Amino acid sequence: MDFEIVLASASPRRRDILEQAGIPFTVCASDVDESLEPDDLAQPVEAAKKLAQRKAGAAVQEVLGVDYVGSLIVIGADTVVDCRGEIFGKPKDAEDAKRMLRRLSGRTHQVHTAVSVWMIHAPNAEDVSLGYRTFSDTTHVRFKELAERDIEDYLAQGESFDKAGAYAIQGRGAALVEGIEGYRSTVVGFPIERVLDEFPDIARMRRM
Numbered sequence: 001m002d003f004e005i006v007l008a009s010a011s012p013r014r015r016d017i018l019e020q021a022g023i024p025f026t027v028c029a030s031d032v033d034e035s036l037e038p039d040d041l042a043q044p045v046e047a048a049k050k051l052a053q054r055k056a057g058a059a060v061q062e063v064l065g066v067d068y069v070g071s072l073i074v075i076g077a078d079t080v081v082d083c084r085g086e087i088f089g090k091p092k093d094a095e096d097a098k099r100m101l102r103r104l105s106g107r108t109h110q111v112h113t114a115v116s117v118w119m120i121h122a123p124n125a126e127d128v129s130l131g132y133r134t135f136s137d138t139t140h141v142r143f144k145e146l147a148e149r150d151i152e153d154y155l156a157q158g159e160s161f162d163k164a165g166a167y168a169i170q171g172r173g174a175a176l177v178e179g180i181e182g183y184r185s186t187v188v189g190f191p192i193e194r195v196l197d198e199f200p201d202i203a204r205m206r207r208m
C-alpha cells in the first residue's frame with residue numbers, strides 16, 4: 001500500500017535529509033508550544049520524545065480536521081542537546097548562546113533526536129484508524145577547548161540561533177567539534193538511517 005508522507009516540521013535541515021533520501025513528502029508545520037514541564041527538564045530523552053510527539057500530533061489533528069481519506073504517515077521530530085543532564089534547546093539570545101558554547105567547550109555532550117511516526121488509515125471519513133511510535137537516537141559529540149575569542153567569532157557567523165545547543169555541525173560549527181560517536185544525521189535533526197531501518201513502510205517509498 002502506498003502512503004502519503006507528511007513532515008510536521010519547519011526545519012530546512014529535516015526537509016533536506018528526507019529529500020536526499022529520496023522520500024516524497026509534503027510539509028505541515030503547525031505552531032506548537034515547545035515549552036516543557038519542570039519534570040521534563042531532568043529527562044532530556046523523554047523531553048525530546050514528548051515534543052516530537054506533540055509536533056506530529058498537531059499535524060495529525062490538522063489533517064483529520066479536513067475529513068482525510070487515504071493512508072498517511074505523519075512524522076515529527078525534536079532535537080535537544082544534553083550537557084550533563086541540562087537541556088539546551090535553541091538559544092534565546094546571544095548571551096544564552098554564549099553560555100551554551102562555554103558549557104560545551106572541551107566536553108562531550110549528547111544530542112538526542114526523537115522521531116514520532118503516526119500512521120493513519122482512513123478508507124472513508126467515518127472509519128479512521130490511528131497508531132504511532134516514537135523513538136529517540138543519541139549521538140555523542142566532543143567539543144574542542146574553545147577560547148572566549150573562538151566563541152565570539154563563531155557567534156558572529158550567525159548560524160547559532162535556530163540550532164539546539166547554539167551550533168551547527170553541518171556549518172561552520174564543524175570547526176568546533178573534535179569528534180562524534182553515532183549518526184551525524186541525529187545531530188542535524190533527523191536520524192534517517194534509523195527511520196529507514198525501523199519503518200519499512202517509509203523505506204519502501206524511496207524514489208532514487
Ligand SMILES: Cc1cn([C@H]2C[C@H](O)[C@@H](COP(=O)(O)OP(=O)(O)OP(=O)(O)O)O2)c(=O)[nH]c1=O
Nearest residue numbers: 009010011078079163164167168169187188189
Ligand atoms: C546540534 C544541532 C542542531 N541543529 C538543529 C536541528 C533542529 O532543526 C534544531 C533544533 O530545534 P527543534 O526544535 O528540534 O526543531 P526546529 O524548531 O528547527 O524545527 P521543527 O520544530 O519545525 O521541526 O537544531 C542543527 O541543524 N545542527 C546541529 O549541529
